[in-house]
Structure formats: structure tokens, C-alpha cells
Amino acid sequence: MTTFKMYKSTGEEELFVSLSQEQLKPLDTDKETTTIHLDDQLTYQEMDGFGASFTDSSAYLINQILNEEQRDEVMTRLFHPEKGIGLSVIRNPMGASDYARMVYSYNDMPEQQTDPELTQFSIAHDEGDVIPLTQKALELNPELKLFASPWSAPGWMKTSGSMITGQLKAEWYPAYAEYFVKYIQAYVAHGLPIHAITPQNEALYEPGHYPGMLMPAEAQADFIKNHLKPAFVQNDIQTKILCYDHNWDQPDYPLTVLKQAGDEVDGVAWHWYGGDASAQTKVYEAFAGKEVHFTEGSGGEWIPPFEQAFSNVMRTGIHILRNYSKSFVLWNMALDENNGPTVPGFGRSTCRGIVQVNQQKKELTYTLDYYALAHFSAVIRPKAVRIESTSSDDGICSVAFKNADGSVALVLFNDGEETANVQTELRNEELLCFQMESKSVMSILIHPNK
Known part of the structure; x- marks a missing residue:
């Protein structure tokens, strides 16, 4: 029967x-x-799962603004496979993104100073909110996989001298590879293995008002092939390396990286802010065996709720999965009533979180993205084919x-x-x-x- x-x-x-x-x-x-x-x-x-990101803002809202009862409720409803919708992927920013209360890396230095040996490296910032919540998510769902992506290298490694704008200086490629090693090792020390990383979030976009770093395809291939992967091998790190981490409209970028550094790359990460999900299949068919992941897509005020926005997530999510993606990850796990907090100088945010945490009223609301994700994650479990x-x-x-x-x-x-x-x-x-x-x-x- x-x-x-x-x-x-x-x-x-x-x-x-x-x-x-x-x-x-x-x-x-x-x-x-x-x-x-x-x-x-x-x-x-084979599916890894569905999820969102514990940005600094999201983690702060859930861990500090909600009371203990609310926090237990939302974490259970997000991550528990039976009592909740069973989210099984978290993509954490490595340092500040646009959704952070301040600009920070794990190795900030005073102006004009450098730290070639990374003696000042520390993930202490994450130990406040991001790590406790990630640990709780893993406790609720042992099948959870962690992804991580930097928005920028520490400012002293860059041409701009800042986490805002600029490119990674070639002389600091080895130090930046070690930066990833230290991050992964520090998270493992907290019981949090990192399943996959990308070298750079949205490598073709150089925002002028929040952390970002331009990294052309040839530079990314060089960094992965000659620095990042060798550093992983030397330190016996099994974390996967995904290239690109940007929109569907520039498939030539991952094709270039895979052509130049394919043996060192495990797959490609994609976003939905331009182009069409069929680009995933185009690259997948050109390089058989390389994984496909969808690592960021935010809902927001640019599409009216409820029907139009909900339909967009469902329609696009199905299309993403039909184009070989092993993951479907939206953006902020939580934002407040003003779609923040954002880094100073960001301006008005129009993005929507998976849940809303009202800072004034201390109220918790589940948004349409939560219900859209639920339709996938509640029935499609990790390791599903x-x-x-x-x-x-x-x-x-x-x-x-x-x-x-x-x-x-x-x-x-x-x-x-x-x-x-x-x-x-x-x-x-x-x-x-x-x-x-x-x-x-x-x-x-x-x-x-x-």
C-alpha cells in the first residue's frame, strides 16, 4: 500500500x-x-540540502534580541527534521558582509601595518553569536553542512588598504590561503567542520559601501591552484573548494577557472541576481563531475509579497534543482523590521530574511521565504537523489x-x-x-x- x-x-x-x-x-x-x-x-x-546564512546581523538578532523561549522555538522550527523544516545547509560569511553591525575581518591591523604570519588571527567575533547558533543548528540537525565565503580579505592584503573595494595583492596570496586554513581549523576546534568554501563572494562586484573584493577569473584560478589547494593539502584539510559564487549571467568566469584550475576545484557556486539557472547546466555539462551549488538568493521588496514573491521563490527554486544544484540556500536567516542591521553607510536595505525579528517589539515572524523553503526541505532530505x-x-x-x-x-x-x-x-x-x-x-x- x-x-x-x-x-x-x-x-x-x-x-x-x-x-x-x-x-x-x-x-x-x-x-x-x-x-x-x-x-x-x-x-x-544527490542533495546536500536547503538553508540560509547566519550573517552577523542574523546571528545577533536571533541570539541577542529574542528571549530564550523565542530562540529555542525559531532554531527548532528552522533546523529540526521532524519538529521543524529540517534546514541542512548554512553558508556563513567569513568576516563582515553587507549585513553586519560593523566592518571586520579575522585579522584586522592598524593602517599601514601588516601581519604576514597571521599572528593576530582570531575568530573571537564569531564566538559571540554566529558559532553558538551554528553549534545549536548542528545539534538539532546532525546532517547539517557548513559552507563559508569571505566578502573581502583583510584590508592590509588589498590594493585599497581596506575591506571596501580593491583587489587581493599577489604578494599576499600565500597569507590569504593560510587565512582560510586558520578559519577552518578554528571552526573545527568548536566542533564545526566546514564542508565547502568559496574564495570570494561575488567576485565580479566591487561595492563602494560595504566589504567586497574584485577577483578576476584568472586571479581566482591562480589563487586556488597555486596557493589555496596546496595549503589545504599541506594541512590535511578535506574542505571542498567551490569557485565563482556569483550570478548566472557570467558563466564564462567559472568556465575559465575550471579550465585553468579544474583539478583543484570541486564545483561551482551560483547566485540568482542575474541570468538564468540554465547556466548551471551549461557549466556542469562542460565539466562533468564538478558539483553545482546555489549559495545565495535573497527575497526583497523589489517583488511584491505575498503571491508574486512566493511564486518567484518556488518557481526559481524548482528551476535551480532541475539544473543539477545540490543545494538551495537563500540569504539572511533573520533581519529586523528595517531589513537590517547593515554595515554603517549601507543605506536603506530592501532584503528580506527567512524570519523577521522586530527589535522594537521583540516579536518573531516567519516570512514567506520560510514557507517556500519548507516546501522543499520538509520532503527532500539530505542524500536524496x-x-x-x-x-x-x-x-x-x-x-x-x-x-x-x-x-x-x-x-x-x-x-x-x-x-x-x-x-x-x-x-x-x-x-x-x-x-x-x-x-x-x-x-x-x-x-x-x-
């Missing part, structure tokens, strides 16, 4: 509700039926995975303007038939022969 667990959200409100089979709307006999065919014999990538899913109507988007326990996870999004009839099949055996409202989502966990 096949059993099902189902979750539904409509395009009208923030919901993630569990349904019984009896609660599904029967087919409308006056309409054609869309068939979703699943084939678990045709497989693709994507299987073939085809739809007879392009208006019904789908992605499916087979979990390690044999269950099949299916996420459906009705991108059409009308209610649709949907029929699902696995190996030509009919499973479920139901109606889907326009802009609604159905997440289905199928346990065959149980």
Missing part, C-alpha cells in the same frame, strides 16, 4: 499546512488533466527526489492562472489525482508499498 504525506500553500497567504488524502479536491471533469510522470530509474544529483519528473503541461512545474529511506519527494507549483487538474504517476502507476489552485504549491512525500 502506498502512503502519502502532503503539504500545501496557496498563493494568497503564508501557509504550510499538512493535508490528508481525503482533503484533496477531486478532479474537475470539465477540464483536461495534467500528468506528472515520475521515473526513479533515471537519476541526477533527484529523479526524472515530466509534466504534460509546462504551467505545472515539478521536481522530484528519492530519499535515502526509499520515499519519493515531489514538489509541484501551479504557475498558471487557473485551477488545474493534476494526476501523478510513478513507474506508470497512478498515485494521486487532485486539483491545484493557481499559484499554489503541493509538496508530497510518497512511501511506496507501505
